[in-house]
Amino acid sequence: MSAQSVLSPMGPDAARIADLATILFVGAAVVFTIVAASLWLAIRGPSSIRRALAENRFVAAAGIGFPVVTLSLLLAYGLWVMRSANGPADASNAVRIGIVGEQWWWRVSYRGAEGQRIESANEIRIPVGREVVFILTSTDVIHSFWVPNLGGKVDMIPGRTNTLRLRADRAGVYRGQCAEYCGGAHALMALEVVALPEAEFEAWLLAEADEAKAPADDAAWHGQRLFLAGGCGSCHAVRGTTAVGMVGPDLTHVGSRRSIAAATLPTSRQNIARFIVDGQHLKPGNGMPPFRIFAPAEVDALAAYLAGLE
Amino acid sequence: MRRRIGLGRALTWAAALALAGLGFVALAAWSGIYNVAASRGHWLVTDRLLRFGMENSVETHASAIAAPKLDDPDLVRLGAGHFLTGCASCHGAPGTPTDVVAQHMLPPPPDLKERLSQWTDPELFWIVKNGIKYTGMPAWPTQERDDEVWTIVAFLRLLPSLEADGYRALAWGDVSDGPRAGAEIALAGGGAGAVAACARCHGSEGKAPTSALVPRLHGQPAEMLLQALRDFAEGERHSGIMQPVAAALTERAAIDVAAYYAGLAPLPVRADAPAETGRALATAGNAGIPACQSCHDRDALSIYPRLAGQNAPYIAARLHAMQQAQRARTPTQDIMIPIARRLTDRQIADLAAYFASLPP
Numbered sequence: 001m002s003a004q005s006v007l008s009p010m011g012p013d014a015a016r017i018a019d020l021a022t023i024l025f026v027g028a029a030v031v032f033t034i035v036a037a038s039l040w041l042a043i044r045g046p047s048s049i050r051r052a053l054a055e056n057r058f059v060a061a062a063g064i065g066f067p068v069v070t071l072s073l074l075l076a077y078g079l080w081v082m083r084s085a086n087g088p089a090d091a092s093n094a095v096r097i098g099i100v101g102e103q104w105w106w107r108v109s110y111r112g113a114e115g116q117r118i119e120s121a122n123e124i125r126i127p128v129g130r131e132v133v134f135i136l137t138s139t140d141v142i143h144s145f146w147v148p149n150l151g152g153k154v155d156m157i158p159g160r161t162n163t164l165r166l167r168a169d170r171a172g173v174y175r176g177q178c179a180e181y182c183g184g185a186h187a188l189m190a191l192e193v194v195a196l197p198e199a200e201f202e203a204w205l206l207a208e209a210d211e212a213k214a215p216a217d218d219a220a221w222h223g224q225r226l227f228l229a230g231g232c233g234s235c236h237a238v239r240g241t242t243a244v245g246m247v248g249p250d251l252t253h254v255g256s257r258r259s260i261a262a263a264t265l266p267t268s269r270q271n272i273a274r275f276i277v278d279g280q281h282l283k284p285g286n287g288m289p290p291f292r293i294f295a296p297a298e299v300d301a302l303a304a305y306l307a308g309l310e
Numbered sequence: 311m312r313r314r315i316g317l318g319r320a321l322t323w324a325a326a327l328a329l330a331g332l333g334f335v336a337l338a339a340w341s342g343i344y345n346v347a348a349s350r351g352h353w354l355v356t357d358r359l360l361r362f363g364m365e366n367s368v369e370t371h372a373s374a375i376a377a378p379k380l381d382d383p384d385l386v387r388l389g390a391g392h393f394l395t396g397c398a399s400c401h402g403a404p405g406t407p408t409d410v411v412a413q414h415m416l417p418p419p420p421d422l423k424e425r426l427s428q429w430t431d432p433e434l435f436w437i438v439k440n441g442i443k444y445t446g447m448p449a450w451p452t453q454e455r456d457d458e459v460w461t462i463v464a465f466l467r468l469l470p471s472l473e474a475d476g477y478r479a480l481a482w483g484d485v486s487d488g489p490r491a492g493a494e495i496a497l498a499g500g501g502a503g504a505v506a507a508c509a510r511c512h513g514s515e516g517k518a519p520t521s522a523l524v525p526r527l528h529g530q531p532a533e534m535l536l537q538a539l540r541d542f543a544e545g546e547r548h549s550g551i552m553q554p555v556a557a558a559l560t561e562r563a564a565i566d567v568a569a570y571y572a573g574l575a576p577l578p579v580r581a582d583a584p585a586e587t588g589r590a591l592a593t594a595g596n597a598g599i600p601a602c603q604s605c606h607d608r609d610a611l612s613i614y615p616r617l618a619g620q621n622a623p624y625i626a627a628r629l630h631a632m633q634q635a636q637r638a639r640t641p642t643q644d645i646m647i648p649i650a651r652r653l654t655d656r657q658i659a660d661l662a663a664y665f666a667s668l669p670p
Binding site: 139226227228230231232233234235245246247287289290291292293 | 602
């Protein structure tokens, strides 16, 4: 199994697309073989076959009739495949997840048990076997949401809301990425979809709705103080603190996410520290300025605080 | 055919003549026969030719410059403050004759009172910003602060009409340069020491800066003030006005003067009530602009300046300067320049008014 491939479908929608691809590739190979054989026979074949190939009836049947029938069937099949992926979200128990494309990360929001909005970023968790409806939009430029193992791609367009219905049939981590060039760091705008068994997902969502954990040790307390006094909270929200910024990703549970900077680096205390100071080298052009104002020990304290926000 | 030979011969002669000319120049330079003494002055013809070339050059290069509005007292007062630091020692000032040493330069620095009327505002701007080759006139220490250069032009426009008292009030503010006891002068120097006094522009205990384009330093964090002085001194923060002053301070003096201003009580604001239009952006930010107060209120790190009660024209000028900066040079510019670039002129004006009216 590969983490990002249309060739290993993990849900019904991706399976339909994989089937369509298989039909297209096999069909094209068959047609190509027939054309090549006909061409060879028309040049080198016995005169009786060459005469038959030159007849108007053959040209009309193979050159007009065959393509019209084949392409019409393919069109109908293709429309049916698309309809089932983009159709109205009728499943009443579907999980609804809002995703906003930003340069160059994903703002993710869930609905909690009481209907409250639970904000997260750059990682999407979904239950296995249940319909998931993604509500896709953008605030700046056109992005495109694509998780190849689960389904087709859908553009995220400023001022417009698109929906995408998917289902994962097996638990696992599926990588996705922005599939529409959206500026400098487009190539580093990726995400991971973590498909969990239903019960695990519900437990996780409950924890995700909570406020941030209090710092666990002195270093983390120091880090929290620096985070708030250093102005980090003007861009990043950490629920339960005075940090309520909406400019960058919500960091309330950043320590429990698998990666940072939109699946650019695996989450670790060391990588968080690197990103605070050297983010413009790790992800050139991203919206966060390098915080060289912090001494190494301060950066480490900040990283300890953030990595502890599980 | 004959014509081609004629052309070839002419070219050969021209090349030979040019080569001979170059040889003569090289020989003259090598022999040291040309006298470079400033004491001897120029021949009249050299003087006329140099002046002719200089005037035309300034006129041509200044032709595309548009002057902003200059009759603003804040511009004039800041320009006057720096004129005393940077210009008066060579050019003299009302009530102060030109420095004797400077008078013996070649060409001698002109008496501005007589010469200023010859130049337009853009021409004066160009001269102050770029300096003039082969004279003692230096370029502005940074090429990225046109706003500072215009303050000098604003002051120069007023200079011909100033008497000694009027000039004193503008350039010295509340700082006194004498009279002092004879022993004090003998041991610590005459009035010149006070030229470097920060308070001439920035004010002192209970006294506001003379120009609203100059920041109020009263009660700012010492760490921020010291870092600003270091950044100015190293040219990391561009300012033709602050760089010479900061570079002249020893590390000890910089620490002490930062501590002095940090220890002063913040000045009261003049407004009765805070200006409301900038409040939302300053306290809550928006989707693309972080809230100013996260870094600029009392509880923030002491590497950040406090903005409550700061002069509005200073805040606005600083944000505009950051918008125009070619790149960030210091760790705090890394953070602030991208934010400043996202602000509209309207937002800058609103934020400046809000902070200027907010009691510290």
